Amino acid sequence: MGKRKALMAGNWKMHTTAVDGCQLAVDVASACADFTDREVLLAPPFTILSEVSHILKGRPVIIGSQNVCWEEKGAFTGEISPIMVQAAGGSAAIVGHSERRQIFGETDELINKRLRGGLSFGLLMIFCVGETLEEREAGKAFAVLYEQIKKGLADVAAPDMAKVVIAYEPVWAIGTGKTASKEQAQETHAFIRGVLEQIYEKNVAEQTRILYGGSVKPTNVDELMAQPDIDGALVGGAALDAQSFGRIINFK
Numbered sequence: 001m002g003k004r005k006a007l008m009a010g011n012w013k014m015h016t017t018a019v020d021g022c023q024l025a026v027d028v029a030s031a032c033a034d035f036t037d038r039e040v041l042l043a044p045p046f047t048i049l050s051e052v053s054h055i056l057k058g059r060p061v062i063i064g065s066q067n068v069c070w071e072e073k074g075a076f077t078g079e080i081s082p083i084m085v086q087a088a089g090g091s092a093a094i095v096g097h098s099e100r101r102q103i104f105g106e107t108d109e110l111i112n113k114r115l116r117g118g119l120s121f122g123l124l125m126i127f128c129v130g131e132t133l134e135e136r137e138a139g140k141a142f143a144v145l146y147e148q149i150k151k152g153l154a155d156v157a158a159p160d161m162a163k164v165v166i167a168y169e170p171v172w173a174i175g176t177g178k179t180a181s182k183e184q185a186q187e188t189h190a191f192i193r194g195v196l197e198q199i200y201e202k203n204v205a206e207q208t209r210i211l212y213g214g215s216v217k218p219t220n221v222d223e224l225m226a227q228p229d230i231d232g233a234l235v236g237g238a239a240l241d242a243q244s245f246g247r248i249i250n251f252k
């Protein structure tokens, strides 16, 4: 682990309703020791943001939404605004997840709007990027990531980067049980840090946390977190099981 505070995030995707979600949240909070070197974040579905925030009040767990709109309110059917997230007890949001990009057609431009919108309300933003298997096999992974990062961070000023976390999630590793090897992940994270240095400056690149996501499990978290440019994890499937996620947040 590098010099940045680790962030271990659970993305619950479209899983859980109030009863099981609250139980899971409480069990995860119980697995949190008095951490000084890491933070824990949960992103439940919108419908139970309030309940989960309420039940974890006073516990050291950050609550975030799985997406966010850029406007405060208005005619945006199906969306959730930054102030709604905050009123529900959240202080963070994920944007640009590959499921949003691939299934719901979200573009780099739209994701950039969401990112800037969330930042303007002071949310901690987890901005996801990642290449498909086809792109990796064609040797285009870095070019795709460069494009996603450059467009996603357009007009995001250097000081705002303090509230941005990048999540590298290779699409081929999400929910497939196939994790990028620690060498592959480290190499890609180092590349992403280089892109940040190019867009901003060394300081920003060194301070920005870059999470890895894609089949993170209790069995591979330690070796991933030992890589110098991996600053945390964005966990899907294994975050739905308190025991597994408990082990993940307690990585060694």
Ligand code: 13P
Binding pocket: 011, 097, 169, 173, 174, 175, 176, 177, 213, 214, 215, 216, 234, 235, 236, 237, 238
């Ligand atoms: P899995 O951990 O289930 O592969 O999902 C990763 C992910 O998409 C987290 O956002």
